[in-house]
Amino acid sequence: MATSHPYDVVIVGAGPAGMCAALYTGRSMLRTAVLERGIPGGELLNTEKLDDWIGEKSILGWELAKKFEEHSREFGAEYVTATVERITKLRDGTFETVTDSGDRYVSPAVIVTAGGTPVKLGIPGEIEFAGKGVSYCAICDGAFFKQQTIAVVGGGDAAVEEAEFLTRYADKVYVVHRRDSFRASRILQERLFANPKIEVIWNAVAEEVTGDERGLMTGLRIRDRVSDEVRSLDASGCFVFIGFHPNTGVIDGHFDHDEMGYVRTDTTMQTSIPGLFAAGDLRSQLTRQVTTAVGDATTAAIAVEKYLKTRDEGSHEIVAQGSGGYTA
Ligand code: NAP
Secondary structure (H helix, E strand, C coil): CCCEEECCEEEECCCHHHHHHHHHHHHCCCCEEEEECCCCCHHHHHCCEECCECCECCEEHHHHHHHHHHHHHCCCCEEEECCEEEEEECCCCCEEEEECCCCEEEECEEEECCCEEECCCCCCCCCCCECCCEECCHHHHHHHHCCCEEEEECCCHHHHHHHHHHCCCCCEEEEECCCCCCCCCHHHHHHHHCCCCEEEECCEEEEEEEECCCCCEEEEEEEECCCCCEEEEECCEEEECCCEEECCCCECCCCCECCCCCECCCCCCECCCCCEEECCCCECCCCCCHHHHHHHHHHHHHHHHHHHHHHHCCCCCCCCCCCCCCCC
């Protein structure tokens, strides 16, 4: 039976941002619920290895996720496996966060850290062969392609990094990119160019994923944007890394966002809806890293504490400047 649960703060999503926010709100003695549809970890679970988490020269994505989760639980945050369908601000100023089972979480503040969803190519065969060759997660599916030939589509950090990772399994990895240069960071590009198993196909767009009568992918049809020549790559896998869409669909009502749909916040991570905070990959900002996600989350959690205090005192304004400080 659907029930109603009162909390001081509800955190939607348990990626790095959600888990870090939970650590800080728990540490502030706020009754905290973290609602996550899958295993806590978010994009860390789609990342093989990190070499840019300060303090660790190299750490596996799942390992860091586990550490985040264990640490955030230390301060009392309650993790609930649930898919959030809607976050609505009620007339009394509190939020109602409703899950797919109909459970209602009621809280005066919410931190949305729901991240993003991979962008699809939108070409014939992509959906048909999803899970039968087409993938959006190298760490999840890479091992299925041992000694095979696969294609990666995209030219950002994700495509370049994951193409390199996939050479652990595949004998040959084509990287199909629509322009003649990558936007990925230089260090990732250098690793990719040095890898003999990788062949970059510049100025090419993927047009169709093809397969056999058993329903398995066998090829990727690509078109050269300069010559217009069409050819088919013999590939049993196609990993698509062409960006993310912010998961903002759960927010009921209008909120300020940028032209790409990412949520705009003020410097305290508060959205245009008072009491609703955003942190991590769905927030409008220059870059989306684990370090920036946890930075956002720290600010959001501390701002929530101040928001609840000022709310109780009858004012909704959070004063950011000079109100923070280092605490150990
Ligand atoms: P991204 O940086 O936005 O790159 C998307 C890539 O896909 C671009 O090369 C883009 O081409 C291409 N693309 C977009 N739409 C396409 C389409 N319809 N068909 C073919 N190609 C298409 O996205 P991302 O690589 O997923 O990274 C997202 C964020 O996470 C970034 O801020 C990134 O820095 C971060 N990230 C960091 C790391 C790391 O530091 N280790 C790893 C993963 C992700 P154009 O270049 O032509 O636009």
